[in-house]
Amino acid sequence: MDANALIHVEHLKKYFDLHKRGTLMAVDDVSFDIRRGETFGLVGESGCGKTTCGRTVIGLYRKTDGKVVYDGRDIDSMTEEDRFHFKKKAQMIFQDPYASLNPRMTVEDIIAEGMDNFHMCQSTKERQERVYDLLHQVGLNKEHAARFPHEFSGGQRQRIGIARALAVEPEFIVCDEPISALDVSIQAQVVNLLVHLQREKGLTYLFIAHDLSMVKHISDRVGVMYMGHIVEQAPSNELYTNPLHPYTIALMSAIPVTDPDVERSKKVVPLEGEVSSPINCRPGCRFASRCKYATDRCRQETPVLKEIAEDHFVACFQKE
Amino acid sequence: MEKKMAFAAGSGTAAQVSDDCLTDDLFERVGISEQESEKISRESVSYWKDAMRRFRQNKVAMASLVILLVIILMCIFEPIFGPIKYDTQDYDVTNQGPTLQHIFGCDDLGRDIFARIWVGGRVSLAIGCIGALVSLVVGVIYGGISGFCGGIVDDIMMRILEIIVSIPYMVVVIIFSLFLGKGMGSLLIALCVTSWTGLARIVRGQIIELKQSEYVLAARVLGTPSFKIILKHLIPNTMSIIIINTTFAIPSFIFSEAFLSFLGMGIQPPLTSWGAMAALGQQQMTYYPHELIFPALAISVTMLAFNLLGDGLRDAFDPKLRK
Numbered sequence: 241m242d243a244n245a246l247i248h249v250e251h252l253k254k255y256f257d258l259h260k261r262g263t264l265m266a267v268d269d270v271s272f273d274i275r276r277g278e279t280f281g282l283v284g285e286s287g288c289g290k291t292t293c294g295r296t297v298i299g300l301y302r303k304t305d306g307k308v309v310y311d312g313r314d315i316d317s318m319t320e321e322d323r324f325h326f327k328k329k330a331q332m333i334f335q336d337p338y339a340s341l342n343p344r345m346t347v348e349d350i351i352a353e354g355m356d357n358f359h360m361c362q363s364t365k366e367r368q369e370r371v372y373d374l375l376h377q378v379g380l381n382k383e384h385a386a387r388f389p390h391e392f393s394g395g396q397r398q399r400i401g402i403a404r405a406l407a408v409e410p411e412f413i414v415c416d417e418p419i420s421a422l423d424v425s426i427q428a429q430v431v432n433l434l435v436h437l438q439r440e441k442g443l444t445y446l447f448i449a450h451d452l453s454m455v456k457h458i459s460d461r462v463g464v465m466y467m468g469h470i471v472e473q474a475p476s477n478e479l480y481t482n483p484l485h486p487y488t489i490a491l492m493s494a495i496p497v498t499d500p501d502v503e504r505s506k507k508v509v510p511l512e513g514e515v516s517s518p519i520n521c522r523p524g525c526r527f528a529s530r531c532k533y534a535t536d537r538c539r540q541e542t543p544v545l546k547e548i549a550e551d552h553f554v555a556c557f558q559k560e
Numbered sequence: 561m562e563k564k565m566a567f568a569a570g571s572g573t574a575a576q577v578s579d580d581c582l583t584d585d586l587f588e589r590v591g592i593s594e595q596e597s598e599k600i601s602r603e604s605v606s607y608w609k610d611a612m613r614r615f616r617q618n619k620v621a622m623a624s625l626v627i628l629l630v631i632i633l634m635c636i637f638e639p640i641f642g643p644i645k646y647d648t649q650d651y652d653v654t655n656q657g658p659t660l661q662h663i664f665g666c667d668d669l670g671r672d673i674f675a676r677i678w679v680g681g682r683v684s685l686a687i688g689c690i691g692a693l694v695s696l697v698v699g700v701i702y703g704g705i706s707g708f709c710g711g712i713v714d715d716i717m718m719r720i721l722e723i724i725v726s727i728p729y730m731v732v733v734i735i736f737s738l739f740l741g742k743g744m745g746s747l748l749i750a751l752c753v754t755s756w757t758g759l760a761r762i763v764r765g766q767i768i769e770l771k772q773s774e775y776v777l778a779a780r781v782l783g784t785p786s787f788k789i790i791l792k793h794l795i796p797n798t799m800s801i802i803i804i805n806t807t808f809a810i811p812s813f814i815f816s817e818a819f820l821s822f823l824g825m826g827i828q829p830p831l832t833s834w835g836a837m838a839a840l841g842q843q844q845m846t847y848y849p850h851e852l853i854f855p856a857l858a859i860s861v862t863m864l865a866f867n868l869l870g871d872g873l874r875d876a877f878d879p880k881l882r883k
Contacts, residue, residue, distance in 0.1 A: 298781060300780060324783065330781075334774040334777070335774070336774055340775050340778055342775040342779075342792070342793055342796075343607060343797070345792070345796075346606075353779060353782050353784060353792075354783065357782055357783045357785075357788075358783065391605075401778070
């Protein structure tokens with residue numbers, strides 16, 4: 241465990257019971273550390289368990305097994321008071337700005353919801369001042385406080401979502417694909433706002449996304465997920481220049497390059513086959529069915545993350 | 561600045577407007593400030609205000625509302641202030657057609673049909689409104705608990721509901737009228753027992769959907785307790801569906817009452833309802849059609865108005881549903 245870690249996740253498992261159809265292993269034995277003040281990116285294709293992982297870490301889903309340690313304290317063994325404190329310190333920004341704001345509440349009430357729950361304001365005047373201040377921080381103005389979510393654009397809504405998370409003065413924010421529902425020009429605006437807020441307030445982010453270049457831009461370290469496992473984890477520059485896991489190599493080769501000449505001559509490593517079902521997985525590397533290097537060992541034994549270079553972890557038998 | 565440019569271009573001939581005409585100082589960056597670009601010029605409207613605005617624009621629904629208000633006011637006040645009492649019998653005018661004194665005519669016992677329509681309307685509307693209200697309260701609470709708790713509680717509650725749905729309501733009505741005697745009370749109880757299930761199912765579905773929505777998840781992350789989530793997030797967002805369904809429930813209650821009274825299982829004389837009047841009129845249909853036509857008209861107009869009102873409310877609350 242990293243001494244500087246704000247969040248320490250160890251062997252986290254989240255299984256969904258599908259009754260007769262078995263068990264869906266959405267997150268299976270995932271471990272990572274997020275250091276104070278850094279951004280940890282989590283990438284992977286749709287349905288690989290990124291969102292479930294984020295929601296389980298923050299406590300929206302009850303985890304099946306494993307440990308989440310926040311600031312040196314295990315969440316399971318926290319007292320009621322500490323847990324209340326954790327709820328205040330750990331916040332979340334959601335994917336869909338159209339679904340994450342209650343259409344019947346004004347922006348002021350949306351932003352102040354958390355402040356009310358934690359009794360952060362003594363008077364309505366103070367509450368209003370705080371809301372104005374938060375709106376200003378995310379680049380909106382106080383006239384917006386009395387309006388309803390449907391009157392805003394996607395980017396503005398997402399910024400209201402950010403203001404709502406900031407309202408309770410968190411230390412750690414799970415950003416669950418905060419930009420994937422926005423168009424490109426607005427994406428930059430929201431990402432820059434997130435980076436700016438991080439610098440100003442020393443926030444720690446778990447940044448979930450499937451846009452690889454955006455994750456590279458914002459993250460200090462990146463974990464690559466495939467079907468509930470983290471297959472590779474490294475500092476973001478290292479991962480993008482020197483990917484080791486066959487899945488990461490294929491992912492990286494798929495990033496478009498802006499230079500047309502380079503793009504034309506670039507070699508894309510195509511992946512064969514489809515993602516297999518995450519229901520009732522047997523031991524073995526989850527990627528084995530699509531990996532051209534797969535051996536019998538890969539199909540029988542589950543590889544674990546091993547440190548290959550400094551701070552660069554890979555779960556692959558070929559790289560040992 | 562633009563005007564100046566247009567003037568310069570318009571006044572000169574093509575030759576005169578050369579490059580040196582358009583000096584740099586003619587151009588000015590119009591750019592808008594960051595704050596300006598976030599401005600919303602439309603007046604702030606809440607969801608309810610917006611729905612009411614859409615509703616007022618709907619002429620058919622507004623007309624239905626006016627018709628219903630007239631019917632309701634007549635039902636309340638006509639029996640109090642009207643010149644002829646509904647149960648006064650006048651054997652000189654039995655089966656008389658519409659005249660100036662009895663504008664809807666008289667029935668086979670010489671009672672004024674106009675007066676009887678509004679007394680019957682009281683019963684019909686009361687059953688419609690009370691029935692809808694009971695099914696609203698029971699349905700919302702039952703469906704809400706079932707949807708919010710989920711899991712085994714939901715399973716058990718839904719199986720119980722399915723059993724209730726599977727009993728035909730005619731059987732329930734007959735059983736209740738056997739034990740409690742025929743009349744408004746047993747009719748109302750029987751209708752209430754069987755009618756809340758539809759709304760309960762709708763509310764349950766809606767709550768289950770909303771429970772997983774991102775804003776409810778966000779509220780959980782922000783530490784909002786369950787009762788506050790129900791009060792501030794779930795109920796306001798199911799309200800429109802509840803209102804729409806209640807509006808559609810009222811005419812179906814009125815029709816059920818009319819139907820059961822027509823069969824003789826509902827309201828008993830001397831009290832009357834639209835269904836009971838139609839049943840009496842039906843016996844005289846061949847020779848004195850007005851005795852059937854007016855009660856039937858009252859039923860039809862009221863039901864049509866309620867249905868059109870419901871349509872209007874649905875369009876106002878949920879414009880996505882409109883074709």
